[in-house]
């Protein structure tokens with residue numbers, strides 16, 4: 001997409017962190033915004049930070065892990081603004097650190113529900129209508145560097161983010177073969193300074209410190225904006241993780257057994 005002013009962007013998880021920064025970045029381009037989050041107060045806080053024209057922001061309290069929630073966000077977007085050009089399926093949660101066999105069914109449901117089903121419901125609610133409108137557009141799914149490499153103790157998060165990357169790549173292929181005007185990006189950051197630890201019950205303290213010293217959300221939002229403008233699929237924001245991703249791929253092709261990068265269960 002080359003022009004942004006007056007077009008419509010939808011951001012889920014817009015009440016905090018990366019989603020709030022995406023809303024701010026798109027508002028700075030003069031876009032109309034549909035901002036969704038499960039936390040209504042957080043959404044209002046986000047709206048108060050925006051430099052948007054009067055009437056350009058619609059807030060929707062919705063749970064993206066449900067088909068009904070995603071559908072309601074889409075209905076609000078078309079009712080209010082008549083279309084959607086950028087869809088950021090960004091809402092996500094993490095989890096406590098524990099071995100695979102100790103992660104509870106509730107944790108698996110919550111993490112896969114938001115991080116994977118949130119993308120599935122988002123694409124099902126928006127993409128057919130975007131295709132029918134026939135405009136150019138872009139879908140950005142927030143995955144993670146945890147979708148490109150794995151490790152011990154947070155298997156629900158790794159599994160959800162690997163699924164998010166695969167889902168997003170498949171969406172890219174399907175839209176290409178359908179000769180649509182819709183482009184796709186997979187956002188794969190490592191640590192970003194957000195409130196994900198507060199929103200994820202049992203989030204390990206050791207990881208919290210890495211999030212708190214992570215990249216600024218505004219820098220991630222700038223990279224997303226550039227990827228949409230330049231039609232780039234991969235958005236890998238933390239180059240210090242490149243060697244780990246490369247080592248994993250090379251080890252796989254060489255038939256080597258994976259080795260962990262941490263050895264103790266996080267507190």
Ligand SMILES: NC(=O)c1ccc[n+]([C@@H]2O[C@H](COP(=O)([O-])OP(=O)(O)OC[C@H]3O[C@@H](n4cnc5c(N)ncnc54)[C@H](O)[C@@H]3O)[C@@H](O)[C@H]2O)c1
Nearest residue numbers: 013015016017018038063064091092144191192194195196
């Ligand atoms: N912070 C990091 O280090 C990091 C790294 C890689 C990827 N990510 C990913 O970035 C995305 C955004 O996370 P963040 O770090 O900004 O966290 P955050 O907790 O600051 O923001 C996430 C927002 O999503 C909302 N949300 C949670 N569940 C929801 C649901 N079911 N429906 C609607 N909204 C919901 C929360 O209320 C919150 O406002 C997530 O997908 C996360 O996995 C974060």
